[in-house]
Amino acid sequence: MTSRFLVHEPALSPDGKTVAFGWQGDIWTAPTSGGRATRLTTHAALDSGAAFxxxxxxxxxxxxxxGFKMLYTMPAGGGEPKQLTFHTDGCIADADGKNAKRVLESWNPVSVTFSPDGTWIAYSQADEWFNDDIWLMPLDGSKPPYNLSRHPDNDSRPVWSPDGKMIAWTGQREIREVDVFYVNLRAEDDEKTKRERTLVKAREKIAKSAKPAAAPKKEEPPKAEPKKDDKPADTVAKAEEKKPEEPKKEAPKPKPLQIDLEGIHERVHRLKIADSTEHSLVWSxxxxxxxxxxxxxxxxxxxxxxxPDELTPKQLGTVxxxxxxxxxxxxxxxxxxxGKPASINVKTGAPKTMSFRAQQAYSRAEKLRAVFDQCWQVMRDRFYDDKLGNRDWSAVRAKYRDMAAESPDMKGAVECVWLILGELNGSHLGFTMGASNTMSGWREETAHLGLRFDATFAGPGWKVRDVIPKSPASRKESRVEAGEVVLKVDGKDVTSAMDASSVLNGPMERDVVLIVQNGDKTREIILRPINYTMARRLLYDAWIENNRTEVEKASGGTLGYLHIxxxxxxxxxxFQEELYHAGAGKDGLIIDVRENGGGSTTDHLLTALTQPRHAIAIPRGSQTSGYPQDRIIYATWQKPIVVLCNQNSYSNAEVFSHAIKTLKRGQLVGVQTAGGAISTGATSIMDVDTLRLPFRGWYVLSNGQDRELMGAKPDHIVWPQPGDKIDRQLDKAVEMLKQDVTSWKKRPQPKLIRATERQP
Structure with missing residues (x-):
């Protein structure tokens, strides 16, 4: 078979002639020069991480x-795999699988590099603050792990130089900047200056160029004629062969790895390349x-x-x-x-891809079962709550496993995975399958005219309920007014009973001709339609503007409104811009996170809303207290707030709502949030696609309760009613914020006393 999926984890043979890789759940090899790939494993379960x-x-x-990730070996040319270990990640063993022992304990996967002599490891590991650092540790346990990077930003993926003298890795700095870092493991290598190294090289060059004087040639005595009784040459040779052999010289033992831990953190250096992210480090x-x-x-x-001296990065290739x-x-x-095997010629920088052909035969049932099993195993081993929704996870597997194997195709097996995810009763779960067919070129789409119609109007035609601001129908040359009736679309009569798509479907890049009636008069309108995504965006903008107007009106201009x-x-x-736009001259601010699907910026928002205040700054000529904005991280808001949330406030929007209550920064108004507050990652499942993987729980600081399935409960619960023409939640927020502002204005304020006014 052929596949659209790309190869994984390529590994090269020592001679560079063969590449081993994972594809479609099996281990394959192929010549680096290109050609036919050879399948080495045929098991339905996932085989990965090949290494020569x-x-x-x-x-x-x-x-x-x-059922667990184990280590196997097999001949490079193919053969029966042999299981070496019965252990999971973080273990080492002899080449035959014996003397296995765990050397690392970690709640998440670590990135490991071995020293050339195999006596030390360097690895990146996350701590309880989810910060990755680079660690050094001898495998014999003679020293405790040593934190090499010691930085609050992430450092990861170390690589050890082949001579054992340096380690390099990548580290994140300044929020978005990722650069290369390196360290000299020997203090003496870091102490030498460029001048000293230049002098050493010069001396070596001089020593090599100095030729020793030629020794005088010795005159050879004339060869004697062989006598009759001399032994033949072959007899002499045989006699020489009988001489005892000289003992072979033992190869010099490699010098033990030298690592000077004292002061090593001060020897960490950075190769900074602005506005660029570095990755995939490799030593010559x-x-x-x-x-x-x-x-x-x-x-x-x-x-x-x-x-050590040419540290200005040079471009090698354009890929x-x-x-x-x-x-x-x-x-x-x-x-x-x-995703395709390739090479770069170091001398020229020219890239070259390696093409190969592969055919794979497999049992469909076993393949579907293996995909299902891998999803089940990932959740068993890595879901954030090891109680797995209080389900008997083995029974869950037995319930759906055969169903997945008997599915007619992969789509059916994916549905079975969704069923076991449903058993967890959790948020942020899902399993997606890549589309087997991609659509290209033009496709039909339903146009939006920028009009919304009255569903109760019997006809004839469509009666306009309202016009979306800034839509095509709101423009002067193609304006339609609320209350008018659209009689025809592109020459076709329209009725309330018809399917609107029958006259609105087509390419977006076209003009639509409307016949519009106003009283006893009709006119022709030509407009360029928009799609529904744009219509929703315009409706959102109109909703924001309406809310802002309502708050302005209800508060007499004293309160502001913004939506995240x-x-x-x-x-x-x-949000930072809105603090100075919506909040300009206001005494309080309504912050709305209704319909917010989440993300990760809660702590940035809280930094802006809870900035500690330790002083008042007033320049000459001013009577208003303030603080220099350039001294703080973000634009800040110190005045009262009320936060609006609802059942569609999800994930990080819930974390924000919980935080506002926990920190007592303001009142919460609306309805309880969705109850889906866990951090999720993702992992690949064979070559099917991506399984979402919730790995971190969020717990309420005051009582330790898991926020999953427990949404943030507002201080004031207000449910909207069907048919409401007002926003009850927004009205309640204005009411509560007015009260908070009144109390805030009554807070005691210090009298400012200049140094010249201070009494002795």
Whole structure:
């Protein structure tokens, strides 16, 4: 069979001639020169993470065929896999699987690199604050793990130089900046200056160029003629062969790895490249160069630096490879380019993709069962609550497993996965399957005229209930008024009973001709329609403007209103602007998170709303207290607030609503939020697609209650009623905020006393 999915985790043989990789749940190999791929494993369960042995004769890989991730080996040319370990992540063992022991305990996967001599590991691991640092640890347990990076931002994916003298990794700094960091493990390497290194090189060059004086030639005595009784040459040779052999010289033992931990944190250096994210670090075989991938908004490319003195990054190629390795043979970097095996010639920077062909036969039932099993196992091992919704998880598997295997296709198995996710009764769950067909070119779409019609109007035609502001129907040249009647669309009569799509469907890039009636007069209107996404956006803007007007009217201009549509960066930036727009000259502010689907910006919002205040700053000529805005992180709001939430406030919008109550920053008005407050990630399931994976719970600080299935309960519960023409929740928010502002204005204020007015 063929597949649209790309290969995973490529690994190169020591001679660079073969690449092993994961594809469609199996381990494959293919020549790096291209050609036909060979399938090495045929089990329905997921096999992954292939790696060659140092002599290239064996391949080790992970397999979930026993229900847990275990380590197996098999001949590089194919053969029966042999299970080596019965342990999960964080363990090491001898090459034959014996003497296995756990060396790492972690709640999440770690990224590990071994020292060249195999005696130490460097790894990145998250702590209880979800911050990744780089750690060093000897495998014999002689020293405790040592935090190498020690930074509040994430540091990850360390790589050890082949000579064992350096470690490099990537670290996040300044919110969005990700750069390369490195450390000299030996203090002496960090202390040497460029001048000292230059002098050493110069001396070595001089020593090599100085040739020793040629020794005088010795005159050889004339060869004697062989005598009759001399032994033949072959007899002499045989006699020489009988001489005892000299003992073989033992190869020099490698020097033990030297790591000077004292002061090592001060030896961490940064290679800063502005406005670019670095990743996929790889050392050259001689440890002199480090290559990495740089990604900016405009482009991706490969860069290199040369240690220790040429540390200004140089561009190597115009493509970026992931899962990269630097081969000594042909001096090339190999890895994945957009999911396909590829290489970069280090001398020229030219990229080259590796093409191969593969055919795979499998049992459909076993494949569907394996996909189902992997989803079940991931939830068993990694769902944020190990009680798994108080379900018997093995019984849940038995209930749906055969159903998944007997499904007619993958879509049916995916539905069975949804069923076990439903058993968890949790939020942020889901399993998506990539579309097998993609649509291209023009497709039919229902046009929106910017009009909303009266559903009770019997006809003839469609009576306009209202016109969406800033829509095509609101413009001067194509304006339609509320109360008017649309009689025809593109020459076709319209009725209240008809399906509107029958006259509105078609390409968006077209003009629509309307016949509109006003009293006993009709006229022709030509307008360019919009799609429903744009219509919803315009309706949202109109809703915001109406709410702002209502708050202004109800408060006599003393209160402001703003809505946060999502907990994302764009919405937060807009929030900061709104603090000075909607809040200008106001005594209080209504912050609305109704219909907010979540994100991750709660703590940024709280920083703006709960900024500690320690002083009053007043310049000459002013009587109003303030504080210099350039001294604080965000635009801030110190005055009273009320927060609006409802049943469609979800995820991080709920975290925000809970926080407002916990911190007593303001009153909460509306209805209880959805009750879906857990952090979710995602993981790939074979080559099917993505399983959402909730991994972190959020708990109320005051009572320790899990916020999952327990939405934020407002201080004032107000449900809207069917047919309401007013916003009851907004009215209640205005009422409560007025009271809070009255109390806030009565708070005691210090009398300001200048130094010149201070009494002795």
């Amino acid at each position: 042995s140092s002599d290239g004769k064996q391949i080790a890989f992970n397999s979930e065929r026993e 075989p001689d440890s002199k160069r480090l290559a990495f991938q740089s990604q900016s908004v405009e482009k991706k490319l490969t860069r290199t630096v040369e240690f 970026a490879l992931t899962n990269a390795a630097w081969l000594k043979a042909d001096d090339q970097i190999v890895g994945l380019l957009d 549509s999502a907990m994302d960066d764009a919405s937060f930036q807009k």
